[in-house]
Amino acid sequence: MTLLPNLPQNTALLELLREQGVAQVHGAYAYEGWELHTHPDLVERLEDLAPRWPVLATFGIPVLGAKGIAAVVAWGMGMLLVRLPEAPTEPLEPAGPCPPLTDPGQGWYSVCPWQSELPSAESKRLLSALVQHALSYAASLSEDDSIDWQGRPVQAPDTHSGKAKGRRPSKHKGGRGRRR
Numbered sequence: 001m002t003l004l005p006n007l008p009q010n011t012a013l014l015e016l017l018r019e020q021g022v023a024q025v026h027g028a029y030a031y032e033g034w035e036l037h038t039h040p041d042l043v044e045r046l047e048d049l050a051p052r053w054p055v056l057a058t059f060g061i062p063v064l065g066a067k068g069i070a071a072v073v074a075w076g077m078g079m080l081l082v083r084l085p086e087a088p089t090e091p092l093e094p095a096g097p098c099p100p101l102t103d104p105g106q107g108w109y110s111v112c113p114w115q116s117e118l119p120s121a122e123s124k125r126l127l128s129a130l131v132q133h134a135l136s137y138a139a140s141l142s143e144d145d146s147i148d149w150q151g152r153p154v155q156a157p158d159t160h161s162g163k164a165k166g167r168r169p170s171k172h173k174g175g176r177g178r179r180r
Contacts, residue, residue: 003056005068009141012101013070013108014058021059032057039077045113046074049124049131064135071138072131080113080127082134090126093117 004010022035029036036043037060046062047055050072056063064072073081079095082088084107093112101108111130115123 004058004063004065004070007068009069009138010065012106013063013073016098016101017059017061024060031060031062034060036060037076038062038074042074042077042080042113046072046080049113049128050135053135064131066135066139067142067144069138069141071134074113078112078114080111080131081108082111082130083107083138084109084130084134085137088130090130091118092126092130 004014006014020037024035027035031038034057043055043062046064047053050064053064056065058070062074063070069083071083075081075098079098081098081101087109088111093115095110095112097103098108098110100106102110111127113127115127118126
């Protein structure tokens with residue numbers, strides 16, 4: 001089972017992940033009912049880059065999504081796929097391609113999640129910012145206005161006009177209270 005919704009914006013990713021997915025309920029490499037296709041260290045790295053963000057187990061691959069749209073995918077040992085409107089401009093080392101997602105014009109870019117050429121703190125800062133940008137961009141691709149970008153229900157503004165219910169009269173006499 002996948003928690004990533006079957007939306008048109010996710011079709012190419014879901015087809016690719018479904019193709020390679022292997023159902024596996026028990027065992028050292030079981031991940032939410034599927035064989036894990038991501039190194040556990042990379043799963044931990046993804047969680048570290050987006051703390052408090054739910055990781056969606058999708059055919060054995062951890063995915064971050066916003067408003068149901070996939071934004072970041074942790075794959076194998078050394079690949080983060082990020083969905084962006086354009087290639088990352090940060091000085092980040094790219095990872096290998098992941099066709100067809102990383103083909104030109106598809107909106108997915110592959111970066112190395114470890115960035116060994118950068119100091120650890122700088123690497124984490126840049127990658128965290130990139131992940132947040134990807135999440136914001138993915139949310140912008142959604143047509144669902146009933147949930148916020150993290151997938152929480154949006155409360156409709158109160159459209160009731162007239163007197164406010166439950167309003168208590170002012171305790172102050174004179175100056176600012178209601179005159180009788």
